[in-house]
Amino acid sequence: GENVEQHPSTLSVQEGDSAVIKCTYSDSASNYFPWYKQELGKRPQLIIDIRSNVGEKKDQRIAVTLNKTAKHFSLHITETQPEDSAVYFCAASIGDYKLSFGAGTTVTVRA
């Protein structure tokens, strides 16, 4: 089955700096790659997603890049703010509906 690896497991950045989280996946048939943000004790919420027919997508301070050949994708957060502190999960699709999640990255933005 699909195996998604996520790095790093923890990330501490100075406010205003950039944060980058990387994920790799194993199933070459995966075609949907969402990123979820989960604040402590709260529900996971989608922040950005990308499909396999594009290589990059941006939404304000957040961007995701996808390299299908290498089977890896990354989340980039620029100009980090304290409210960006949370756990971030990448995921890759298995078939039409199932998602395989990474283990998560705990991001701490230092003021």
Add this chain to the structure above:
Amino acid sequence: GAGVSQSPRYKVAKRGQDVALRCDPISGHVSLFWYQQALGQGPEFLTYFQNEAQLDKSGLPSDRFFAERPEGSVSTLKIQRTQQEDSAVYLCASTPLGVNTEAFFGQGTRLTVV
């Protein structure tokens, strides 16, 4: 409702006890998923419904786990004879379609088996 609602938020069960966890998806959402999230890990797929049909239950860890969605809206995840390794957060998610798209998660039920 405004979002996916799960109840109870917290459940403490004695080992061997049966539990039932409820999920109210967003009205009109066709697809419903249950995930298990262990501490410090990402959600792990348990089962998938499209309307009332359970199309995939490949992630259920054992035959002690059972899920249903009889009328295609509210879903219940039942765990029989709970064991300590069942302790986790159980997340429900729904999507409007049956194909890969944004999943809306509930806040989860934190199950602790003592």
